[in-house]
């Protein structure tokens with residue numbers, strides 16, 4: 001019996017609705033599979049926890065998380081109670097940084113029964129590998145002078161280590177997919193870091209002669225996400241470029257409520273963290289209409305990460321059977337509830 005110990009952090013808002021729903025789905029999968037067991041431990045770390053304790057997580061919080069195989073997170077943030085920079089940096093970003101989750105993986109895929117805002121899109125199935133530890137999101141820089149002389153300098157940091165790591169991850173992933181990697185660059189405008197990025201991409205690609213490669217400038221690539229998303233398989237991108245591309249990816253899928261993500265620790269020192277792209281959605285909290293698919297698809301990415309790719313594929317298929325059958329929450333134009341969609345997915349799983 002394979003047992004996976006998972007730390008569950010529902011967080012705030014709809015996180016508290018979609019995480020329990022997804023745990024029900026994962027428990028069903030374990031029942032169906034037979035050889036797999038999940039042990040979930042719930043952590044109440046959230047904005048409400050902050051109001052009570054003055055901190056988003058206790059002092060030994062990170063240490064406690066290291067005992068787990070993975071972290072399953074809903075969403076963090078309740079700007080009415082706690083400023084976003086405190087809640088997000090105190091929990092989510094703290095875990096990503098301290099646990100060296102240097103890769104952010106985000107798929108974008110056309111789903112059966114879900115209307116993309118694109119007109120007649122061809123089938124697309126993209127995986128963006130985003131460098132998650134440095135790049136444009138560095139804290140290197142500063143400000144000088146005031147008033148009309150005021151200057152802000154923000155440095156981008158590209159190390160060979162982190163760049164190669166992201167690229168190898170993308171190439172390894174593509175060997176299990178369509179064997180095609182696109183690099184998001186901008187070496188025609190950014191003259192130091194991006195030529196370096198291109199050079200590393202070329203170097204790493206030599207280790208994978210069977211994989212087809214191309215480099216695209218990020219502006220053109222963003223446009224192609226809208227006009228020809230079916231052209232892409234795996235895309236490797238810097239922190240900022242990957243962030244922007246994956247929001248377009250969520251948009252062309254049809255709703256941010258279905259977009260999943262994984263923060264991967266590749267050195268095996270710490271657990272990886274699985275969380276959907278969306279936030280805590282305070283505007284629909286408590287109404288029972290949050291789309292659980294982003295979180296459930298995130299659970300699929302967790303299954304993949306632990307080598308249960310066959311089960312992961314089955315789960316995604318069940319999700320698509322359910323959307324294909326018209327179980328859609330209001331963000332997708334339907335009138336199903338969180339629990340309607342969850343129960344339909346669980347029922348599908350029982351038939352596999």
Ligand code: NAI
Pocket residue numbers: 014074075076077078079084088092256257258275276277278279280281282283284289290291292294329331
């Ligand atoms: P959001 O993603 O929470 O909501 C944006 C819009 O999408 C809202 O209209 C919301 O109702 C809708 N939406 C999001 N998820 C949905 C779902 N599963 N089903 C149906 N509709 C859904 O982004 P927003 O409003 O900018 O942020 C709200 C809070 O969440 C803030 O405190 C923000 O900092 C935090 N946040 C946290 C993230 C995380 O924990 N990873 C990511 C993004 C935002």
Ligand code: MG
Pocket residue numbers: 243244247
């Ligand atoms: Mg973003």
